[in-house]
Amino acid sequence: MQALRRFALAALTAAPLLILGLDSTADPRATDRFQHSGRMPPESTADATTQATLFAEAPTGFDNRTNGLLRQGAAYDTLNEDNVVPDRSFNDDRFLFEEVESIADGLGPTYNAQSCAECHQNVVTGGASQIAEHRTGRLDVSGGFFESLGGSLIQSRATNAAIVERVAFEDDVRTFRISTNTLGNGFVECVANETLLAIRDAQPTEIRGTAVMVPVLEGGNAMRVGRFGWKNQHASLESFAADAYLNEMGITNPLFPDENTSSGRNVSFGTPFDPVPEPEDDGDDVQAFANFMRSTKAPSRGRITRDVQAGETLFNQVGCNGCHVSTLRTAQPGSLINGGAMRVPLALGNKIIHPYSDYLSHDIGTGDGIPVLPGPEYAATNVLIRTAPLWALRTRNRLMHDGLSFTKQEAIARHGNQAAGVRDRYGALTDQQKNLVLTFLDSL
Numbered sequence: 001m002q003a004l005r006r007f008a009l010a011a012l013t014a015a016p017l018l019i020l021g022l023d024s025t026a027d028p029r030a031t032d033r034f035q036h037s038g039r040m041p042p043e044s045t046a047d048a049t050t051q052a053t054l055f056a057e058a059p060t061g062f063d064n065r066t067n068g069l070l071r072q073g074a075a076y077d078t079l080n081e082d083n084v085v086p087d088r089s090f091n092d093d094r095f096l097f098e099e100v101e102s103i104a105d106g107l108g109p110t111y112n113a114q115s116c117a118e119c120h121q122n123v124v125t126g127g128a129s130q131i132a133e134h135r136t137g138r139l140d141v142s143g144g145f146f147e148s149l150g151g152s153l154i155q156s157r158a159t160n161a162a163i164v165e166r167v168a169f170e171d172d173v174r175t176f177r178i179s180t181n182t183l184g185n186g187f188v189e190c191v192a193n194e195t196l197l198a199i200r201d202a203q204p205t206e207i208r209g210t211a212v213m214v215p216v217l218e219g220g221n222a223m224r225v226g227r228f229g230w231k232n233q234h235a236s237l238e239s240f241a242a243d244a245y246l247n248e249m250g251i252t253n254p255l256f257p258d259e260n261t262s263s264g265r266n267v268s269f270g271t272p273f274d275p276v277p278e279p280e281d282d283g284d285d286v287q288a289f290a291n292f293m294r295s296t297k298a299p300s301r302g303r304i305t306r307d308v309q310a311g312e313t314l315f316n317q318v319g320c321n322g323c324h325v326s327t328l329r330t331a332q333p334g335s336l337i338n339g340g341a342m343r344v345p346l347a348l349g350n351k352i353i354h355p356y357s358d359y360l361s362h363d364i365g366t367g368d369g370i371p372v373l374p375g376p377e378y379a380a381t382n383v384l385i386r387t388a389p390l391w392a393l394r395t396r397n398r399l400m401h402d403g404l405s406f407t408k409q410e411a412i413a414r415h416g417n418q419a420a421g422v423r424d425r426y427g428a429l430t431d432q433q434k435n436l437v438l439t440f441l442d443s444l
């Protein structure tokens with residue numbers, strides 16, 4: 001999200017610790033907050049094979065019901081602004097995730113939408129949607145990436161006509177990024193770093209992914225494998241929620257206390273554009289958003305027929321599952337994750353999920369030209385995109401990070417570079433076999 005502008009946040013595993021990517025508008029103290037510490041405390045010491053019998057399938061469903069982490073709570077339609085209590089129940093936190101914010105709550109001055117659910121709603125609260133954001137920047141003379149003046153995320157709305165961000169003609173590095181699914185992400189958060197790094201290490205070199213290391217903002221900036229967002233720009237749901245509250249809705253909070261500019265112009269409290277002092281949220285809302293997402297069930301599967309099974313076998317045979325990894329296991333309950341900021345709860349620990357992703361970043365030729373951070377050291381991330389998790393695929397009709405592929409066939413055809421060999425093996429299947437793979441994808 002836009003704060004990546006001042007996030008010297010993500011070092012690739014192999015890269016040394018660097019302070020970089022600062023632009024002239026960044027407050028150096030703010031920037032320091034987004035350095036990861038280089039410290040990655042162990043998250044998983046359990047031996048998965050001896051534990052095998054303890055694992056259970058995570059609950060699934062598109063039903064606005066809790067996965068068991070928070071209790072369901074009072075009937076949803078009895079809740080209102082005055083009686084809602086953050087973190088009391090799933091329904092309370094769902095109410096806050098859906099709540100429409102106003103200027104008096106801190107909305108804007110620049111923003112993209114008024115509630116989390118405005119972009120995360122299909123087919124239930126927390127899902128994906130068709131809403132795409134745009135990011136822009138340009139290449140400087142040396143070929144390095146230079147973000148648009150208000151950050152690479154262009155906020156599409158503002159609370160005053162004078163300060164709506166518009167794209168500069170010169171900013172010709174451009175992309176759309178479509179809203180992703182958050183359902184089941186509590187389980188993804190509880191996957192240990194070690195599990196994702198082991199997947200990377202076992203991948204054949206031609207398809208090997210990159211673990212993008214980012215700070216857990218609420219965990220003393222401990223380093224963790226990024227797993228959320230198209231660029232793997234966050235590793236924890238609280239960090240992502242805090243980032244989104246500022247960058248999607250314009251609401252400052254303890255982890256993101258500084259208001260965004262409008263294309264570089266200060267519009268924060270003290271100017272005529274923002275009546276609310278920082279932080280506009282004391283952190284309770286951010287916690288509630290994170291705990292709502294942690295309490296959601298994983299997306300459920302459609303009907304699994306013999307054709308679906310035959311299609312999955314072909315999907316595996318041609319090598320799609322090298323990146324779209326079907327099955328992951330969460331760390332055991334009690335494990336400390338997120339740099340010590342979170343203990344894996346019973347409801348989320350020792351669970352089996354089927355996200356069809358390795359949560360690593362790959363170059364499949366679709367990179368949008370915008371690195372996780374500006375600066376030469378991160379230039380390589382401009383071509384990397386997270387393996388799109390394929391769970392809930394059947395709820396989406398605009399595919400890939402930019403939402404510009406209308407069909408599964410077109411999405412597959414766009415797989416090049418690291419995925420070129422696999423794409424060609426898929427291309428060599430008979431029409432009947434291809435149809436089985438597509439039938440399998442329709443069951444996800």
Ligand code: HEC
Nearest residue numbers: 112113116119178179180228229230240241244245248289
């Ligand atoms: C204007 C639309 C919009 C709003 C409002 C919005 N989001 Fe998002 N969300 C997105 C988009 C687009 C992405 C993918 C962004 C990217 O990776 O660059 C995303 C990604 C996410 C992710 C990462 C999920 C994953 O695994 O990829 C989380 C978590 C998230 N949003 C939480 C929230 C929360 C919490 C709120 C409310 C504070 C919120 N979002 C508000 C559009 C929105």
Ligand code: HEC
Nearest residue numbers: 207320323366385386387388399400401411418419422426
């Ligand atoms: C080298 C890793 C890799 C391999 C191998 C791979 N994919 Fe992907 N896949 C990705 C990445 C990365 C994306 C996201 C790209 C983007 O959005 O620009 C993606 C996106 C997709 C999408 C779009 C999902 C969405 O939500 O928009 C589909 C469908 C898909 N892949 C199917 C397949 C199939 C089928 C195969 C085998 C023929 C395959 N992939 C092989 C990495 C891979």
